[in-house]
Amino acid sequence: MTPHTNVVEPTAATPAAAGYAHEHAPRLPFPERVPEFYRAMLRLETAAAKDIDPTLYHLIKIRASQINHCAFCVDMHSKDALAEGETVERIVQLSAWAESRHFYTERELAALALTESVTVLTDGFVPDAVYSRAAAHFDETELARVIGAIVVINAWNRIAVTTRMTPGHYTPRSA
Template sequence: MSTDTSTHDHTATATATATAPEHTPRMNWAQNAPEVYKAVYALEVAARKGLDPALVELVKIRASQLNHCAFCLDMHTKDAIAAGESVERIVLLATWEESRHFYTERELAAVELTEAVTVLTDGFVPDEVYEKAAKHFDEKELTQLIAVIATINVWNRFGVTSRLVPGHYTPGMHKNG
């Protein structure tokens, strides 16, 4: 078996088995539609104002897990770790309902709202989920939080549809993206 990891930065996790080859992105949507990219980026910057950056990263990670966006998941887990978030809390976020004791009630309310807004299973955000979030966030913060959730969902949809390749992001590469 080959141990060639030249196309990946897996120095910390290299094993005796070769990794699957990277897929090729379908397109470079940011290059093809720079005005759209800039507009979503501006929304991103505006949406997070006034919110705790650590909370924002948890929201982005959870939405990216739900949307199966490997590129955004790679980016936001790295950003969260660089900002001091624990690996344990990031890993357990996928099972937050069973590992609630790792998160504050405020974080749990934000994560639950993230799921409701991201999935929209029943076509709406349940009143109980919204009211729980409203107990932990004032109206301005709640508005900003919903904007962050909507924005990461936009990024996820571009990432998944265009098949952006995860694994090459370094924290700080995109100042606010």
Template sequence: MSHSDAITRVSLKRITPDASAAMGALHGAAVSAARDAKIEPELLELLRIRASQINGCAFCLDMHTKDARAQGETEQRIYALSAWRETPFFTERERAALALTEAVTLVHDGQVPDAVYAEAAGVFDEEQIAALIWAATVINAYNRIAIAQRMAPGAYEPKQKTN
């Protein structure tokens, strides 16, 4: 069955507005924690894209690739993100964040191995690691929400970059 033949899905925002608002508040708290920990917004977009690639969330991929481009991310790095280990395009810091994000996203497969955590701890302090874990957790939750609702990609427009 194609998406065009799919049944209409429930709107979580309409049916459960309090839970949806709580999810939005969690997102806001995670963004604030990342800002306070001095995690670059561009790095957050990379981890959101990578988790969304793993989870197959078209809606979030559309949103976060647009947001990344609006923040100045290059097409080359966005296109290569699914194979980041095989490219020279990402810094040690970005690689550690991406590895941690993948481990959190694929928690069933190795339960965030000590080596991945140690790699992150080598380039991020505790406040930053906590912020990265929250960011990865939130995007994984949003991926599941968007996929369960069959949210359609394409219409999202990013806000203009603010400094």
């Protein structure tokens, strides 16, 4: 990184070396500045992931991250999903899931609709129809877990977007 700027100098391994725009650096090392908060977020993430279908969890995280324009999280969760066997096609179509319904189960579609409603609360809260549709596909405990997963990824998105975490460098643990 050049002194006093928020630009990472290109290397042979970065797209900027091939003529792409320069990569920005993060604004601040969030985990280092508030380690206890960061550890609490990690515990919250662990709790949110407990007993929820991993495939569904990845779809929720990717879709909320797309809506929130969180490039870091889109990168991370897409790579994690791919490493765990998700298809490229389903990840690519996720931004247009309502028009590509045939790639997803009814249960996944209900969770995606709920993810959008919870993520974009400024559109008039979570409509009864969206909630009822999700409740028809999940028992109360499962629905609570889905809501928890949506809440957690939205919190992570807000941290990553605000601190400008840089996408492109994440490597999945299972890869």
